[in-house]
Amino acid sequence: MTDLAGPHRAKERTDSSGWRARFGILVIDKDPVPESEFWAMAPAGVTVHAARFASPRQAGTDAYDRPGTAVAESPDIARGLDQLGHIGLDAICLCFVTGSFLGGPGFDERFAQEASRKAHGTPVITAAQALVTAMRELDVKRPLLVIPPWFKAAIAQEAERYFAAAGFHVAGTLPFDLGIGWRELQPWEIWDSQGQRHVRPEDLYHQVRRSISADVDGIAVVGNGLRSIEAIELLERDLGLPVVTSNQAALWHSLRTAGMTASLPNWGRLLS
Template sequence: MNLTTHGGAGPGDHPRWGSRARLGLLVIDTDPVAEFEFQAMAPAGVSLNAARFASPRLPGSGEYGDAARTVAESPDIARGLDQLGRMRLDALCVCFVTSGFFGGAAFDQAFMRQASERAGAPVVSASDALVVAARQAGMRRPMLVLPPWFKPEIAQAARSYLAECGIETAATLRLSGGPRWEGVEPWRIWDAGGQWDVRPAEVYREVRRAMPADADGVIIGGSGLRCHEAVAWLEQDLQRPVITSNQASLWRCLRLAGVHADGIGCSRFLSEQARG
């Protein structure tokens, strides 16, 4: 990367201010997790710049409508791409796997192409990043893990999306979220702030208990699900790769930006891939 692109900063100048790469995030309006996890995992010299967009699902409703098209045609997304695009970023990510799952692989690819043209930089979808990372890990039959606030229709869309991309799911686990949320409709968990209650230790325990013997890895979907701290424990105990939405998205953006870091979060797999 030509360092003069970002104001001439050298390797020792402001190591958290984008001297290696500048990345952009587009995050739904009430997601508190994506930026936190990206910041926690980003290597030194990589800066993050975020914009927000309205969720296609209205609070109190479980209906997403045509989520993929709504997000793709969102004025918030267009504004975010325009604004972030003027910031000379190296790559951007749309942190919302649900729209990709509902839209399907072909729609997802078309959206990324159009968004990249508008932003003037590569745009990654979280759903596509999961697939790219899973393929790199050699996954063919992983267990799919989803947040407590994903309803069955999203789980089915996720399985269909992965199948389109040649990945068969060995099993699907919807995390419980804890006793507080038993019997609560999935979307109401998010609306009531259930995302704040997720603890990586509980994610670890639930995934480990449910892991099928014939699964060759774990895919954890959901940009708003705090789980990156559990990855190293799971990979060590299961001896199989574990890929999360935010880790895969950051890894994909870094690769597009030409950054080969020593590690991405806690994932041994993504650490090895980042160096390659």
């Protein structure tokens, strides 16, 4: 059996002052995954600072009312940007790809420009932008999109349109299966029941392996709340294909924005 934990050893840290770079992330209220994955991958001398915001989804439903506008005008995000902008960060990333998928054409550019102003000039990127840039860097043209189980069908469709508009031919989509007990729930119920805490990287590994077709030339895990980084290296090794995940790409793009290069083993071709 493949050992998913073996390659990931604790890295040495001399301190946690952020003497090389400091990054901020904007994270939706109930999502613990982006912070934990950023910290797991971050090189020594890099720190991660989070601000949280309320979901633009209407409580107890799957309805989003103008999600792009809701994110752009969120008082939580405005407060977070103001506070993060005062602590000397090198970049801030919106770790909420749903906002980009549902925000319409040009959302990422508009949000980044206005958010940077609210953050007192700190550069702002989005995780969806980072995914696009990372896939281009790795010359992926026909990705398999791995979709979280809390994405309703309309969000998955918008994700396909988003990447198609960016020049990719989506070779297929894989809705991640949390298993028995979860399949009967609506996507929004999975999120509200904290389904993201029950994602196992070994399940993602096996589901991806079973879903690869001959025309796929890369894997893109879309969704900052879908735990996945532990599976990257072994999927790349066993499939011979590049793997890009939302948080891995977001950290990589943040490092680039800060003018840093770092060779980080265990987290795939993108960071090595």
